[in-house]
Amino acid sequence: MSTTGTRVELFIGKGGVGKTTLACATAMAYARAGQRVLIASLDQAHSLGDALGFHFPHDPGTVTGIAKVLPDLDVIEVDSLALLEDRFRDVVRALSGTGHDHGIDLTALDPAELTGLPGVQELLMLVEITEFAGDDEWDVLVLDCPPSADMLRIITAPDTLLGYLERVWPPHARAMSTIGTDLRRAVLASTVERIVKAVTEVRDLLADHTRTGARLITVAERVAIAESERVRSAAALLGLRLDAVVVNKVLPAVPPPDDATHPAMQWYLNRRAEQLDVIDRLRYSLDGTPVLIAQHTGPEPVGLTSLAALSYAVVGDDPAPPRTTSGEPMVRWESGTGLQSVYALRMHLPVVDPATLRLGRVEDDLIVGADGVRRRVRLAPVLRRCTVDGAELDHGYLVVRFVPDPEVWPI
The missing domain is CATH 2.60.40.790 (Immunoglobulin-like)
Known part of the structure; x- marks a missing residue:
C-alpha cells in the first residue's frame, strides 16, 4: 500500500476520444505492476463494461457492487441515482419518529424529486469515491469521468455546497442546534454535519496533489489545442493537478512506401503529418505539461486481451506519474x-x-x-x-x- 494513501487518477476528455479504453489500459498497467486497482466509471453513459467486455448486473433499486475482472483489478459503474435513493432512505430513517407537526415531512418526498437539485448526484458519486480511497483495499483508483466540461463543473460542487451551508446555517448555529431541545432540529443538524464532513473529505482529496491527478485524453486535431489549453487553465484554477495530455489514435510511422503517389498512401502520410504538427503545437502551448502519444491500434481495443496489449503501448512498465506538492495559492x-x-x-x-x-x-x-x-x-x-x-x-x-x-x- 502506498505510504501517502490510495492514489486517484481522473481520466477526462470529450466523447469519442477513447477515454474509457485508455483508462482501462492504464488500470491494467497498474495491476501488472503489482498494484491493487479499482477502476470506476462516473460517466452516466457508462461504457466501462463495453470496453472490458464485461456485463454488470443491474438490479432495480440497488447500488451496483464491485466486480473483479482480474486478480488485482476490480471494476464498478457508479450509479448516482441508485446512490441517491439509498442515501435518502438513510436520511429519512434518521429523521423518522422525531415529529413532523411543523415543517416538512421528508417521508413524503420521493428520491427522484431530488435529482433535479444541481450537483446532488455528482456529489454522492464523489463521496463514494472518497470512501473507496479511504479503504485499505486498493493502491490506485482509476476514474473514467464524464466529459471534461462536466467533470470540471462537478469538481466545483464541494466548495459550492460547503460555502452555501456556511452562509445559510453557519457551523456555530448547527452546533447550538445539536444540543438544543428541538429533537428534529438536532437530528437535522447532526445529519448536515455528516454531510459537511463527507464533502470536506471530497474537497481535500481532489486538492491533494500528492494523491490525486488528472489526464486529459484528446485527439490530434487543431481544435484540440485550444480545448487542452482551456482544460489546463480550469484545472489550475480549481486546484486539480493535470498530469498529462494524452493524444490518442495517432497514426504510426510506416516504412518508405514503394508507391508514395498512391492516393491512399498520400492520405495516410498527409494525415500523419497533420497529427504530428498538432502534437508539436500542443507541446509548445502546454509548456510544462507532458504531452503523451497513444498510437492508433487499428481495430477498436475491446476486451481484456486487447486492452492488455494497449496497456504496454500506452504506459510501458511504469504507469505512475510524478507526484508534486500542493497547488494551493x-x-x-x-x-x-x-x-x-x-x-x-x-x-x-x-x-x-x-x-x-x-x-x-x-x-x-x-x-x-x-x-x-x-x-x-x-x-x-x-x-x-x-x-x-x-x-x-x-x-x-x-x-x-x-x-x-x-x-x-x-x-
Missing part, C-alpha cells in the same frame, strides 16, 4: 511594515484568454474567474485584514497584491 510578504506592508498571493493560472480574467472579493474569499471557470479562494488570515491593491499575470501565475486596511489592521 501561496502568500508572502513583499515589502514595508505596518500599514505600509505589501503582501502577494500567487497561484498557478495559465490563462488562455486574459480578457476573461475576473477578480472579486466576498467577505473572506477572493473570487477568481478565467476561461469560463470561477473559484472562491479562502484568503489567509493576514489577507482578510487587507484590501486588494492590484493584480497581474506573470508567466502562467496570477499575482494579487494586498495592502492593510487601516480600519481593521491591528496597531
Whole structure:
C-alpha cells in the first residue's frame, strides 16, 4: 500500500476520444505492476463494461457492487441515482419518529424529486469515491469521468455546497442546534454535519496533489489545442493537478512506401503529418505539461486481451506519474511594515484568454474567474485584514497584491 494513501487518477476528455479504453489500459498497467486497482466509471453513459467486455448486473433499486475482472483489478459503474435513493432512505430513517407537526415531512418526498437539485448526484458519486480511497483495499483508483466540461463543473460542487451551508446555517448555529431541545432540529443538524464532513473529505482529496491527478485524453486535431489549453487553465484554477495530455489514435510511422503517389498512401502520410504538427503545437502551448502519444491500434481495443496489449503501448512498465506538492495559492510578504506592508498571493493560472480574467472579493474569499471557470479562494488570515491593491499575470501565475486596511489592521 502506498505510504501517502490510495492514489486517484481522473481520466477526462470529450466523447469519442477513447477515454474509457485508455483508462482501462492504464488500470491494467497498474495491476501488472503489482498494484491493487479499482477502476470506476462516473460517466452516466457508462461504457466501462463495453470496453472490458464485461456485463454488470443491474438490479432495480440497488447500488451496483464491485466486480473483479482480474486478480488485482476490480471494476464498478457508479450509479448516482441508485446512490441517491439509498442515501435518502438513510436520511429519512434518521429523521423518522422525531415529529413532523411543523415543517416538512421528508417521508413524503420521493428520491427522484431530488435529482433535479444541481450537483446532488455528482456529489454522492464523489463521496463514494472518497470512501473507496479511504479503504485499505486498493493502491490506485482509476476514474473514467464524464466529459471534461462536466467533470470540471462537478469538481466545483464541494466548495459550492460547503460555502452555501456556511452562509445559510453557519457551523456555530448547527452546533447550538445539536444540543438544543428541538429533537428534529438536532437530528437535522447532526445529519448536515455528516454531510459537511463527507464533502470536506471530497474537497481535500481532489486538492491533494500528492494523491490525486488528472489526464486529459484528446485527439490530434487543431481544435484540440485550444480545448487542452482551456482544460489546463480550469484545472489550475480549481486546484486539480493535470498530469498529462494524452493524444490518442495517432497514426504510426510506416516504412518508405514503394508507391508514395498512391492516393491512399498520400492520405495516410498527409494525415500523419497533420497529427504530428498538432502534437508539436500542443507541446509548445502546454509548456510544462507532458504531452503523451497513444498510437492508433487499428481495430477498436475491446476486451481484456486487447486492452492488455494497449496497456504496454500506452504506459510501458511504469504507469505512475510524478507526484508534486500542493497547488494551493501561496502568500508572502513583499515589502514595508505596518500599514505600509505589501503582501502577494500567487497561484498557478495559465490563462488562455486574459480578457476573461475576473477578480472579486466576498467577505473572506477572493473570487477568481478565467476561461469560463470561477473559484472562491479562502484568503489567509493576514489577507482578510487587507484590501486588494492590484493584480497581474506573470508567466502562467496570477499575482494579487494586498495592502492593510487601516480600519481593521491591528496597531
